Amino acid sequence: MSKRIVINPLTRISGFMEIDVMIDQNQVVDVKTKGNLFRGFEQMLVGRSPFDAVYFTQRICGICSAAHSMASSRALEDALNIEPMEQGKYLRDIIHCCEFLQNHIRHFYQYTVPDYVKIEQNSLFQADHDDFRLPKSINDRISQHYFDSLKYSRLAHEMLAVLGGKAPHNHGVFIGGITTQATAEKVVHIDSILGKIARFIDEKMIPDVYDIARFYADYFRLGGGYGNLLTYGAFNHYKELGTLYVDPLVSTLESVEAFDESNIQEKIDYSYYKSITNSNQPNEEVTEPDMDKEKAYSWVKAPRYKGLPFEVGPLARLILSGTYNNGISAMDRTIARALEAKKISEVMKILLQQIIPGVDVQKKYELPELATGRGLVDTTRGALGHWLKIQDKKISFYQIITPSTWDFSTRDDNGFRGTAEEALVGTPIQNPDKPAEIGRILRSFDPCMSCATHVYSPGKQVKTIKVF
Amino acid sequence: MEGQILPPESLTNEAIAERLTSTALKSLKKRTIKKKNLIYLELNGCSGNIISLLNGQNPDFEYTLNSMVDLKFCNSLMAAEGEPAIEKLMKAMDDEYILAVEGAVALKNNGLYNIIGSWQGKPLTGLQAAKMLGEKASHILAVGACATHGGVSAAKPNPSQSVGLQMVLPDKKMIKLPGCPVHPDWFLGTLAHLLLYGEPETDNLDRPLMFYSTLIHDRCPRRPFFDRGIFAEKLGDKTCLFKLGCRGPVTRVDCPTRQWNGHVNWPIGDNTPCIGCAQFGFPDAMAPFISYDTTRVVKNE
Numbered sequence: 001m002s003k004r005i006v007i008n009p010l011t012r013i014s015g016f017m018e019i020d021v022m023i024d025q026n027q028v029v030d031v032k033t034k035g036n037l038f039r040g041f042e043q044m045l046v047g048r049s050p051f052d053a054v055y056f057t058q059r060i061c062g063i064c065s066a067a068h069s070m071a072s073s074r075a076l077e078d079a080l081n082i083e084p085m086e087q088g089k090y091l092r093d094i095i096h097c098c099e100f101l102q103n104h105i106r107h108f109y110q111y112t113v114p115d116y117v118k119i120e121q122n123s124l125f126q127a128d129h130d131d132f133r134l135p136k137s138i139n140d141r142i143s144q145h146y147f148d149s150l151k152y153s154r155l156a157h158e159m160l161a162v163l164g165g166k167a168p169h170n171h172g173v174f175i176g177g178i179t180t181q182a183t184a185e186k187v188v189h190i191d192s193i194l195g196k197i198a199r200f201i202d203e204k205m206i207p208d209v210y211d212i213a214r215f216y217a218d219y220f221r222l223g224g225g226y227g228n229l230l231t232y233g234a235f236n237h238y239k240e241l242g243t244l245y246v247d248p249l250v251s252t253l254e255s256v257e258a259f260d261e262s263n264i265q266e267k268i269d270y271s272y273y274k275s276i277t278n279s280n281q282p283n284e285e286v287t288e289p290d291m292d293k294e295k296a297y298s299w300v301k302a303p304r305y306k307g308l309p310f311e312v313g314p315l316a317r318l319i320l321s322g323t324y325n326n327g328i329s330a331m332d333r334t335i336a337r338a339l340e341a342k343k344i345s346e347v348m349k350i351l352l353q354q355i356i357p358g359v360d361v362q363k364k365y366e367l368p369e370l371a372t373g374r375g376l377v378d379t380t381r382g383a384l385g386h387w388l389k390i391q392d393k394k395i396s397f398y399q400i401i402t403p404s405t406w407d408f409s410t411r412d413d414n415g416f417r418g419t420a421e422e423a424l425v426g427t428p429i430q431n432p433d434k435p436a437e438i439g440r441i442l443r444s445f446d447p448c449m450s451c452a453t454h455v456y457s458p459g460k461q462v463k464t465i466k467v468f
Numbered sequence: 469m470e471g472q473i474l475p476p477e478s479l480t481n482e483a484i485a486e487r488l489t490s491t492a493l494k495s496l497k498k499r500t501i502k503k504k505n506l507i508y509l510e511l512n513g514c515s516g517n518i519i520s521l522l523n524g525q526n527p528d529f530e531y532t533l534n535s536m537v538d539l540k541f542c543n544s545l546m547a548a549e550g551e552p553a554i555e556k557l558m559k560a561m562d563d564e565y566i567l568a569v570e571g572a573v574a575l576k577n578n579g580l581y582n583i584i585g586s587w588q589g590k591p592l593t594g595l596q597a598a599k600m601l602g603e604k605a606s607h608i609l610a611v612g613a614c615a616t617h618g619g620v621s622a623a624k625p626n627p628s629q630s631v632g633l634q635m636v637l638p639d640k641k642m643i644k645l646p647g648c649p650v651h652p653d654w655f656l657g658t659l660a661h662l663l664l665y666g667e668p669e670t671d672n673l674d675r676p677l678m679f680y681s682t683l684i685h686d687r688c689p690r691r692p693f694f695d696r697g698i699f700a701e702k703l704g705d706k707t708c709l710f711k712l713g714c715r716g717p718v719t720r721v722d723c724p725t726r727q728w729n730g731h732v733n734w735p736i737g738d739n740t741p742c743i744g745c746a747q748f749g750f751p752d753a754m755a756p757f758i759s760y761d762t763t764r765v766v767k768n769e
Contacts, residue, residue, distance in 0.1 A: 007550035008586035011543050014515045016584055036583040036591075038574075039512060039620075040627030047624075049756035055743060056751065059620040062516020062649060106522065114547040124539050127547040147530045154523045154730070161729035165738030167523070168516040168649050169745070172738050179703040179740045189732070289627065291577055362704030362739075364760050439549050450514045 001025065003432050008036070010442060012111040014063045015449030017408070019438060020297075026429050031421040033408045033442070035299040035449050038272075038289065045398040050076055050367055050390050051175075053398070057386065058169045060400070061451045063106065066099040066160065067379030069173035071386040071400075076175050079373025079390055080365060086239055088177020088361035090351045091163060093235060094190070095173055096379070097348035098160035101197055102153045102167070103380040104314070104341040107446050108205060109149035112334055115440045116212045119143045129436040133215045142208050152200045159190045159197075177361040184357055191352055198345040201338070209338040213331050223330030223441035225423035226416075228252045228308055229316035230406070232259060232385070234378035235347045241354070244347045246321035246378070250305060256320070261376060264385075266401060267302040270295055270410035278413065282399050283372065283387040300452045302409040302418065303401050311419045312382025312406045313445065314340040330423070333444035367393040381446050382406060404452035407445045420445050495664060504663060505565040506537035507557065507601060510544060511594035512582040512621045512630050513571030516649040517612040518544045523729060524652035532656060536663060540565065543584065554585040554592060557601075566662065567605035568655070572614040572621035572630035573598050581628040598636050607662055608642035610634070611655055616644040617748050624752050643667065644674040646721075648745035653726060654679045673748065675720070684716035684742055687724040702760065704739045713759045715744030 001024070008018035016036040022029050041060055045053060053072040058065035070092065077084060084092075117139055118132040119125035134142070157167040163178060163186065164170030172178040180186075213220070233248035248259035266285055269278045273287035273296075280286070282303075290296070302309070310316075311328070315336035318324035324339065326332055371390045376383070382403030389397035409418035417425070420442055429435050510518065522529050533539055539546075540560035541553070548556055571594070574582040579593030586592060602608055610633045613619030621630040634642060645654050658676050661668040668676040685691065693699070693708035700707045710717070719742055727734045735742055744754035751757075 006586060008591075009543055009549065009553060009584060011546050011549045011553050014544070016543070016582065018583070018586065037512060038581045038628055039630070043625060043627050044620075044623040049758070051758040052756050055757050056620070056623075059514055059516070059648065059751075062514040062519045065514070065516065106519075110522070110545060119547070122533055122539070124533065124542065124545060125547040128549065128552040150522060150529050154525065154528075157523050158730040158732055161733045163738075165733050165735045165740060166728035168514075168519050170738075171735040171740040171743075174703060174740075180738045181704065291580060360704050362702050364702040366760075 002029070005429070005432060005435055005438065007435075007438060010439060010447070012114065012443060013447045013449060014061060015447070015451070017447055017449045019442060021424065021438060023429050023432055026432060028424050028427040028429065031417065031424045032297050033300070033410075033418055033420050034297055035408065035452050037449055038299045040289070042398045042400060045395050048395050050079070050388070050393070050395050051365070053388065053395060054174055055169070055171065057400070061448055062168045063103055064099065064380050064448060064451065065168045066095055066164070066170055066173060067377070067384055068386070069170060070096055070377045070379065071375040071384045073173055073175050074375025074377060075373040075386040075388050076375070077373070078375060079371040079388060080175065080368065082175060082365070084177045085359070085361050087356055087359045089238065090354050091178045091182060091361070092173050094348055094351050095160055095164045095170060095178065097344050097351065098156050098164075099167075100344040100380050101341060102156035102160065104337050104344075105149050105153040105156065105205065108209065108334070108337055109146050109153075111446070112443055113142060113146055115436070115443060116216055117142045117146070119146055121147070129431065129434040131430065131436045134211070138211050142211070145204050145208055148204070149200070152197050155193045155197060159193050162186050162189050174362070175365055176363060179362060181360050182355045182357050187352060187355055187357070194345060194348060194352070198342070198349075201341045201345060205338050205341060209335050213335060216331065219331035219440065220327060220329045222427055222437065223333070223423045223444055224328050225311060225419055226309055227328050228310045229320055230259065230305055230310035230312050230383055231317050231320050232376040232378045232383045234317060241350065244350060245343065246317045249320040250310065251320060252308065261374070263306045264401070265304050265307070267304060267412045269302070269413045270297055271301045272296045272299055273301070282385060282401055283374065283389075285399055298410045300405055300408050300410055300418075300449075302412045303406050304412060304416070307414060309409060309412075309416050309419045309422070310406055312378075312403045316382060317378060330441045330444040337446065369393060379403065381448055381451075402448070402451040404445075404448045408447055408449070408452055420447070491664060503536065503538055505560060505563055506539050507560055507565050507567050507605075508539060508542040509567065509569045509584075509597060509601060510542075511569060511571030511584065511598060511615070512574040512628060513612065513614040513619070515544055515570070517570035517655070518542065520649040521652050521655055524656050525730060527656055527660070532659070536659065537566070551586055554587045557597075558587070561601065561604055564606050566607045566609065566659070567601050568609040568611050569598060569615045569633050570611040572618045573633060573636050574621070574628040574630050576627070576629040595636060598633060602633070602637040602640055607667070608633070608637070608640055609655070609658065610642050610644045612650045613646050613648040613745060613750050616646040619648060620751050642674060643670060643676060646675065646746045646748060646750070648750060651726065651728065679722055680720050680746070682720060682722065684719045684721060684724055684736075687722075688716050688736060689724060690736060700739070703758070706739065709736060709739070709741040711761060712741045713756060714741035715747065715754050716742040719744045719747040721746040
């Protein structure tokens, strides 16, 4: 007997998402992940001052705003031909590390834990299903850590603000690195907090995730998907330090190779957009919204690398950096996020040790009349790319492909599903009236639909059909 | 000091929030206040305000949740999902509740650019939810720039036709807390005031005076540089950022004294101009955010 399950909203994510699943004999046979929010950032950016992109694009996402400041600053540096000083890179990457820590702690405790732990302190955490398997002592301990963790994610943002001014939506990350100069007082302020956060990750977060994994071991066999992994590289290519985490790499079940950005295309066959073609290079893509499009079901587009869908994020990075080899599944993804938090705290410690106080990395920048640039960076959820064009000193084109666009892409004309869609196919559903499995698998990807569904980009230089 | 909430300006950054917390705690113990129901609705935006609220320190989120309000619905935090989550939202309307809304209301395609869930098999738009919940709420808080006036969601050319909450609830009184995002103290302090003493005193644009009374420029620690005409020429300089496009002179909020994230820093402290994120009209009225010389001749603007 087939049955359709619709979950809308998928809560405990950033933004709005609907999931539409067909099951047959209690097994998932087809899936559509749907982005349910549209703002149109790429169109808003056209005509603005290129410098404003750094603060403006952060407003795409409240939980990962620093990620967009990283990508837009790099895209502008590319367009303006600016090579930041190493001190600028270190300081900027420290801010980025703070965001990884804030994000991973919040995603694990506030978004993931309520899937597996019965938190009884407040009716807000009353679940729809009853698949809770932890012994009371472990359940109570992790419930308490839900609340204890708030202090540490807050402290991660405090570290971010020491260099970045405020969070969310920092002011510090900019062309050339950051806008402030390190001082001994700032360095020790951050270092003392970092020690506390690292201890929390070691002593609470990692044991908690392994305890959950022990009692929900079937999730090591669920939520796998295609197994194609991609990273643009993270905390890599420092002049003196080399690579502290991972280089730009892609892997399929057959091979591992260096990442080459010319292999990225974005498809819109099943997305609410129209364009001259349904498949485009990121720096030439021009689409307009069209909710009446036949077959379309989501605001999320479908990025592909060499025509294939790829998974991005902490698990992809850990595997591609050679530090994790247990497998690809919902539980591996969740464990990877906690292990990566530890890795990031170590990277941040090394970067902090490089800081020379008092170095001013800022200059007065001149805008070119005509330029193009791109900034590719791996952020909390995976590979993030910004592509921009400048004409008459204004932004004439802006294109963003976020990590959640990779993971929650729609299907394409070659018959490939999106990464998360494929991960759900074949999943056995114990109780179709109260399905716990779907939300758990989807949240293992840390969906950020505020990010994935902001798109829309008519470039002024290309003629398109106007819809309104 | 007990009971005194509106501060003399000389008091320290954390003083207001701390006094509110301790007073609330005492009142709860004495049972002079009762926890109220809160519905937290996220609409067309980045969900950055709820993240900022999790950064609350005094009071913190745990205290807020366990001692101040019963949070009945919150897309970012609640365990329930799908229609059972929306059912909780519908049920919460049976009792008295405070409604907090972040994000703008998208009007395009009759609201279909922002679907917040499914109810009885049909899509529930942000537009429908805002109207329905707003009509019955005992108090309404518009939280962050998108909710107070459209904010970044309504930036030119406003592809989703987003508007602030007041536009779809023209007759309803609401407290507006602009900011991108809102500072946790602005929200939690206002909420505490509602619970303890009723509505806080607001200005003619519905902003609580205890947070939004004074121009950033009037309390800026770099004001002496402005007065002496010493201006920064690039980001990273330690002097007045006015000529880089600082919007402190038009933005009313207490960032200079309160500061952010544990009260450790703020945009001007980071050697960057204020971009007016807590002022109505942000972002378009505040753009360009950064100019290297605002005395230049402006064309085509």
